[in-house]
Amino acid sequence: xxxPRYALDxxxxxxxxxxxxxxxxxxxxxxxxxxxxxxxxxxxxxxxGLHAEREALADCARRGLDPRGGTAFVTLEPCNGHxxxxxxxxxxxxxxxxxxxxxxxxxxxxKGGGAKALRDAGIEVERTGVSSLASGLSAPFAKRxxxxxxWMIAKWAQTIDGxxxxxxxxxxxxxxxxxRARVHRLRGCVxxxxxxxxxxxxxxxxxxxxxxxxxxxxxxxxxxxxxAVPLRANVLTTARETPTIIACDKELASSAITxxxxxxxxxxxxxxxxxxxxxxxxxxDLHALLSMLASDFGVSxxxxxxxxxxxGALFDADLIDEAVVYVAxxxxxxxxxxxxxxxxxxxxxxxARRYELWRVKALGSDVELTYRRAHSTAPGxxx
Ligand SMILES: NC(=O)c1ccc[n+]([C@@H]2O[C@H](COP(=O)([O-])OP(=O)(O)OC[C@H]3O[C@@H](n4cnc5c(N)ncnc54)[C@H](OP(=O)(O)O)[C@@H]3O)[C@@H](O)[C@H]2O)c1
Numbered sequence: 321x322x323x324p325r326y327a328l329d330x331x332x333x334x335x336x337x338x339x340x341x342x343x344x345x346x347x348x349x350x351x352x353x354x355x356x357x358x359x360x361x362x363x364x365x366x367x368x369g370l371h372a373e374r375e376a377l378a379d380c381a382r383r384g385l386d387p388r389g390g391t392a393f394v395t396l397e398p399c400n401g402h403x404x405x406x407x408x409x410x411x412x413x414x415x416x417x418x419x420x421x422x423x424x425x426x427x428x429x430x431k432g433g434g435a436k437a438l439r440d441a442g443i444e445v446e447r448t449g450v451s452s453l454a455s456g457l458s459a460p461f462a463k464r465x466x467x468x469x470x471w472m473i474a475k476w477a478q479t480i481d482g483x484x485x486x487x488x489x490x491x492x493x494x495x496x497x498x499x500r501a502r503v504h505r506l507r508g509c510v511x512x513x514x515x516x517x518x519x520x521x522x523x524x525x526x527x528x529x530x531x532x533x534x535x536x537x538x539x540x541x542x543x544x545x546x547x548a549v550p551l552r553a554n555v556l557t558t559a560r561e562t563p564t565i566i567a568c569d570k571e572l573a574s575s576a577i578t579x580x581x582x583x584x585x586x587x588x589x590x591x592x593x594x595x596x597x598x599x600x601x602x603x604x605d606l607h608a609l610l611s612m613l614a615s616d617f618g619v620s621x622x623x624x625x626x627x628x629x630x631x632g633a634l635f636d637a638d639l640i641d642e643a644v645v646y647v648a649x650x651x652x653x654x655x656x657x658x659x660x661x662x663x664x665x666x667x668x669x670x671x672a673r674r675y676e677l678w679r680v681k682a683l684g685s686d687v688e689l690t691y692r693r694a695h696s697t698a699p700g701x702x703x
Pocket of ligand 1: 476490491515548630
């Protein structure tokens with residue numbers, strides 16, 4: 321007997337191979353087991369391509385193994401509607417699958433109802449939250465469908481004592497080569513990278529995916545209220561090769577006062593967008609900015625690599641869905657060294673914002689910790 325947790329973890333790890341290729345579709349993995357043995361495995365490989373269930377069934381066929389009477393373990397409820405591919409429910413029924421175990425419900429209005437359709441066809445169906453990896457895998461997809469906002473990942477490198485730069489702002493390099501290589505791969509899987517003006521001035525980063533075969537070319541987005549980004553900044557001198565958006569105050573984006581500045585930015589290839597001012601505070605309204613990135617630029621995933629000013633505001637607005645933290649074996653022990661986020665989110669432990677530990681990976685002397693906002697990975701249960 322294959323344990324659901326083992327099978328769903330396996331399906332989820334397989335699905336993660338599609339990261340950066342399938343979005344805005346969800347990453348989905350499927351494992352087919354019969355008589356206590358895995359006989360087929362598959363994942364959604366690219367946007368518009370075969371769904372995981374059909375990939376897994378094809379895998380059984382390639383091995384000459386019959387899935388009839390077997391169990392399909394799927395990270396997402398099998399779809400029940402026509403999109404770029406026919407419904408997976410039909411394929412599972414036709415293949416004679418006897419039981420389907422899935423980790424997360426399908427939130428799409430036109431394709432949901434897969435569990436019911438399978439039950440109606442006499443298949444035993446169970447939803448389970450035993451694999452947190454599988455349950456959270458399609459959260460970015462669900463978020464986009466239900467809120468229209470992109471999935472927001474915050475990445476930072478910190479010392480053991482939680483500092484992201486020295487008191488003078490030095491942060492190159494806290495993490496090791498392996499961690500930085502992982503970050504480049506992560507950049508190559510997202511649609512946009514968001515940074516604040518403070519980081520552009522302090523570090524002058526390129527914010528490009530410098531890794532073999534990046535899957536996407538992320539748009540660089542700089543939160544710069546007053547269009548003050550230095551014209552010699554790396555993000556501007558390379559804006560012809562890598563798309564770059566400067567998100568400034570809405571008034572300034574069309575004001576005569578900034579017209580020379582906007583022309584200089586346009587000459588370098590950057591796009592200026594005007595964003596409403598943040599309510600009651602300094603800077604641009606970050607919720608509005610993310611909404612614009614989704615609706616006007618087709619952005620479904622954003623990675624933010626920024627300093628405590630912007631990160632604090634993003635946490636304050638509860639816009640961070642996932643935090644990827646690189647912890648390096650360094651100790652600053654300086655109360656004036658920069659902390660991860662400025663602000664005062666919670667003054668008691670009971671009021672602290674909750675995140676769940678989603679993945680842990682050792683990278684030589686560093687550790688990569690991935691956290692998900694607690695509500696983003698709603699625990700499953702029998703549905
Ligand atoms: N270790 C790491 O992983 C890491 C990563 C990145 C940065 N860092 C370090 O972080 C430091 C820079 O941090 P920082 O706090 O000065 O800069 P930041 O967070 O990168 O940028 C802050 C700036 O963003 C602009 N902004 C626009 N809208 C905003 C909003 N709604 N809320 C907040 N800010 C908004 C503001 O400038 P305007 O008001 O002018 O628009 C603000 O000053 C550097 O020392 C850098 O090395 C470390």
